[in-house]
Amino acid sequence: MPFLQPRRCLLLVFLSLHLKSGFANFETNRDIDTKTPALIRKSGYLVEIHAVVTRDGYILELHRIPSSRYSRNGQQNRKKPILLQHGLAGSSADWVLMGQGKSLGFVLADAGYDVWLGNNRGNIYSRNHTNMIPTDQFFWDFSFHELGTEDLPAMIDYILQQTGRRKLFFVGHSQGTTQFWVMASERPEYNSRVILTVGLAPAAFTGHLRGPVTKLTKLTYFGVWVGENFGYPEFGSRSAWGKFVSSLLCDSKAPTQFLCSNMLFLVAGFSRGELNMENLTVIIGHVPAGASWKQFIHFGQGYINPGTFRHFDYGDSKINFKMYGSSIPPDYALERVSSPVALFSSANDWLAAPQVQLIDKYGYNPEAHTVATYDEYILEMHRITGPKSNPNPEGKPAVLLMHGILMSSADWIILGPKKSLGYILADAGYDVWIGNVRGNTYSRRHLSSSVGEKSFWQFSWHEIGLRDLPAMIDYALEKTGKKKLYYIGHSQGTTTFFAMASALPEYNEKIVSMHALAPVAFCKNIVSPPLRFLSLIADQMEMVFKYLGVYELRLTQAFYDKFTSKVCDEDSMLQPLCSNLLFMITGFSPNQLNITRLPTILGHVPAGASVKQAIHYAQLMKRNEFRQFDHGIFGNLKKYGKISPPDYDLSQISAPVSLHYSVNDWLTHTKDVENLYSKLGNPIGKFRVPLSEFNHLDFLWAKDADTLLYEKIISLMSRYRED
Structure with a gap:
């Protein structure tokens, strides 16, 4: 009707007048419509545009940054190629939008990589096909499955052909990781073409989505019905x-x-x-840059069927049987993913639950839990209720695993089934709880302060022992309905237990038995040369850190990424330097270190800690005592009412404790272990690992830790049962 047009004009005039004061200085940013190649050129980098055709006829556009902003010598054939793959409804622009020095595409180019930015079918750069156009009904009949089996292999093959390389690095964000898991499981030969896979906000199992988006998943199977009967529509970029x-x-x-x-x-x-x-x-x-609604529907199926990562479900058993030979879509065989994988995640990511993804990947039932301490730190715990064949935790004894300094819950699962203690205990019938202490990757929240504030980092392992551990133990017991649980700690995970059980002896009654791996309490005889040197200058370091306002032990991400990629990569000539740096700290054990897993391990370590934790250990190295933090004479008088900090009374520890040590552990000397053993209230044994080269980190990641150590621990645990 013709009168509508004038009314629309009047409405726009009214809105513009009504909002005039708020938008008076408004100017449209030209980068809103700037395409990826132009964004790259604007930031001062060279760019190339490449076209790739998939097996099923989709024409994809790749964008390449062949050199850094400062070096244009055309020697990209000497650089290692790296493919960055965007997430759902994203594009290659995601990696360059924030500009030079901020966007990962530019950071990697300046670090010396040959950077390739992928674009999946259906986004604004990949809307062509050899036989169809985007308005055809079947153009949009794809989910992330096809992105994994068709798009990603085509891009990898093209890049390797163009560069003359046999392997490349891969970085995926969100759906970019999903399509990698699909490719590596459905077409496992591609694992050998990837040096390292880095997953940012990794997405596979979506049963733990949070927020309002979960409400939309109720429409998932209605969407399947619409798509199968009328065609899957485009989720297009905005007009x-x-x-x-x-x-x-x-x-x-x-x-x-x-x-x-x-x-x-x-x-x-x-x-x-x-x-x-x-x-x-x-x-x-x-954003959005274009996608198929079928992609969204496929992710929604993972939420409706938690604990599954499987092929597309057509919602009809007959169609599923025709497609897959079974009424239920098959799971992706993630055990086929043999490429080294490093996962980077956030506890505040509502779309990708962090460690849950890694646990789910290997076919175990995961849970993520949040625990608040009485001093308002928010900790994240990860739980493995069992393998998918036996996921129900009912009737299973509970066990809590606690990591060491600069570590996280990843330590207990990173090597995968049959090798990591977390999975081995789950297979043995335990309900496995894995803790994360304040300040590490998964526990960086507080109710009234942030990680950028000094107040957040005012703790040592004393506070972890007396506040974090009790909170996690109480939470696990409440959730399981148990009166007691087993406790296994490594390194600082043992220190914090000894502090808790001596200062809060009532918690001994909540422990079935405690098993200390590489126990650390007395530190007088530590062998590690770097740590011995640092202990000599600990007081000066503390003063410098305070002066600089540094309270967290964490390398800058740019330095760490460059060091690990250049030095620690399996194919790097400098790789022995990386492993030897670890050995200088923990003890030499080259035969037990899985070199191919080193990049993955270093993707999770260091996970964060406070400077005060390290200072506390340095204080112990100066004296043959296990005592609370030394604040100096005046600080001690104020804190403790005397000039010296009090010792922890280890005789108060009445829970059964077994100590597991090795003669080649440069952080846990046999004399210090013996001293600890003699002072415990209820020691049940002191067990030396029967391998002379076993070092401090081998307790977690040794090739033979399962037979040399874990079988013994499970045997000891079986002797003690909850009352």
Whole structure:
């Protein structure tokens, strides 16, 4: 009807007048519509555009950054290629939007990599096909399965052909990791073409999604019915009008910008301090970049069927049987993923539950739990209720595993089934709980302070022992309905137990038995040359750290990534340097270290700790005592009422304790173990690992830890049962 057009104009005039004051300084950011190649050139880098054709006829566009901003000598054939793959409804622009020095694409190019940015079928750069056009009904009949079996292999083959290399690095974000798991399990020959896979916000098992997005999953099988009967529609990129409106509302000067940011937070998790509001309009201008609704539906099936990562479910047993030979879609065989994998995740990621992904990957039933301490630190625990063949935790004894300093829950599962203690205990019939202490990757939240504040890091392992451990033990017992649990700690995981059980002796009654791997309490005889040197200058280091305002033990990510990729890679000539640096600290044990797993291990270590934790250990190395933190004469008088800190009374530990040590452990000397053993209230044994070269980290990652150590621990545990 013709009168509608004038009314629309009047409405726009009214809105513009009504919002004039808020949008007076509004200017559209030109980068909203700038394509990836132009963004790369704008930042001062060379760019190449390549076309790849998949086996099923889709034409994909790859963008290449062949050199750094400062070096254009055309020697990219000497550089190691790395493929970056975007997430759902994303594009190659995701890796360059934030500009030089901030976006991963540019950071890697400046670090000396030959950077390739992928684009999946259906996004704005890959909307062509040899026989179809995007308006055809069947153009959009694909999920992330086809991205894994067709798109990713085609891109990898093309890159290796162009560079003359046999292998490349792969970095995926969200769905970019999903399609890798699909490829590596369905076409396992591609594992040998990948040096290392880095998963950012890894997505496979989606049963632990959080937030409002979970409400939409109720429409999953309705979407299947629509797609199979009328065709799967496109989830398209926004129109020019939509981009204009969103840029108007989301501009940093607009009073409505908070609505845009909150829409993102409601999907992905709230992170206001990390979102660059100045670039919000640019980000929203490039997302969504296009996808098929079938991709969303496939992810939704994972939420409706938690604990599964499987082929697309057609919602009809007859169709499934025709497609797969069974009424239920088959699971992806993740045990075929043999490429080294490093997973980077966040406890605040509402779309990708962190360690849960790694546990699920190997066919075990995972859970993620949040625990608050009485001093308001928020800790994350990971639970393995059992293998998929026996996932019910009912009737199973509970066991808590605690990591060492700079470590995390990943330590207990990173080597996979049959090798990692977490899985071995689950297979043996235990309900496995894995803790994360304050300050590490998974426990970096507090109810009233942030990790960027000094107050957050004012703790040593004393506070971990007296606050974190009790909170986790109480939580696990409450959830399981048990009165007691087993405890296994490694390194600092033993220190914190000894502190808790001596200072809070009532917790001994909640422990069936405690098994200390590489026990650390007395440190006078530590052999490690680097640590002995650091102990000599500990007081000076503490002063310097305070002066610089440094309270966390963590390398800068840029330095760490460059060091591990250049030095620790399996194919690097400098690789022995990386392993020898570990050996200099922990003891030489080259025959027990799995070199191929080293990049994966270093993807999870260091996981974060406070400077005060290290200082506390340095204090113990100076004296043959196991005591609380030394604050200096005046600080001790104020804190303890005397000039010296009090010793922990180890005779108060009435829980049965077994000590497992090795003669080649440079952090746990046999004399210190003997001293500890003599002072415990209820020791049940002191057991030396029967291999002379076994070192401090071998307790977690040795090739033969299962036979040399874990079988003995499980045997000892079987002697003690909950009352």
